[in-house]
Amino acid sequence: MTSAPTARRPADLDDLLDHAEQHSTDWVDDVRGALAFNEQAQHPTVITLRDTLLDDAPRTPEQALAAAHILLAAHTRELSALTRRHTDDYREEHGVSRSTRGLLTGMGSIRKLLDDHATTLDDQASQ
Template identity: 50%
Template sequence: MPRIPDAVAVASLDTHRLIVAVPNEGPAEITCNLPRPVAASVLRQLADGLDSPAGRCDTALATGRPCPVHDVPASLSEGMLAAGQQAAEGFARGIAQAQRPAGLDALLDHVAAAMTPDDDEHRAAEEPPALTADDVRDALAFNADDRDQVLATLRDVLLDTTATRTPEQALAAARVLLEAHARQVAALVEAHYRATRTRWGLSRSTRGLLTGYEGARKIVTAYADGLADEQALAEGAANEQVEP
């Protein structure tokens, strides 16, 4: 009968940045949302830590606690990090008491080497994507049910620090957002126009007010149409430069 574990830990990239699973049989599995060089550095630090005397001297093995000589923090920042070490004491004791798997250093070195980019193709793949006008349009569609669609999209665009943006790309994003905002304002003016006309009707006293509403709506709509035309021309020119 196979052994049933006492507990099963569930980890995902929602709670962890790097997950390495080493089964009893078969290759190791790696799930990661870190840049490849950073992940490789973390794995090498793990390998170096296993080779160091920290936590494996006679005092640490006897007490199950960090050794005051070998494990003393080397700096104030490390001392602050050591304050959370009590949460990891159970794991440290298990590592100290368990027999170290054969070939673990080789496994970690192999995994780290495999994750390290060694050519321009890998480096290009790691470059973050650029912010495009279509990305902004997709964000507007995603926030369509939000109380303020344009405001929510502007928030998302400003918070997205992973996407690179050139001045031209930033200008395109601004055009798309301002066009959407202008159409939003035009819709509000139109709604106010209809509400006023429904409540008070069209008379000599309301004609001037309603005419003003209608004129304001047309001005804002024309501004939105102009932004849309400018963006269409910019995208057309960019496409012509890309095509052979």
């Protein structure tokens, strides 16, 4: 009695999946390392995104998702820093008074929301 043939993936695909699984955390670490390397650039997240998109190494969808979370978290932190600078500049120019206190408080709340969102994105990259 013969059994029905089983569907097999090509050996190349198996090798590719094995290679990707072995290096998944390495690639996530590489993205974080690239962000740190590009930190002094004018737009470090954009430059790292460019480098990541140009990287032609085979990656799994999970690895791409982790890299996206890392890059989005970094960009969100850049927006938070921009918000902080704008708030500080506004406070320096206009001072704190009854009319500016609410605006400054709201801008601080937005910054905190951005920081929290960046932390959530980093946590999702680690999962």
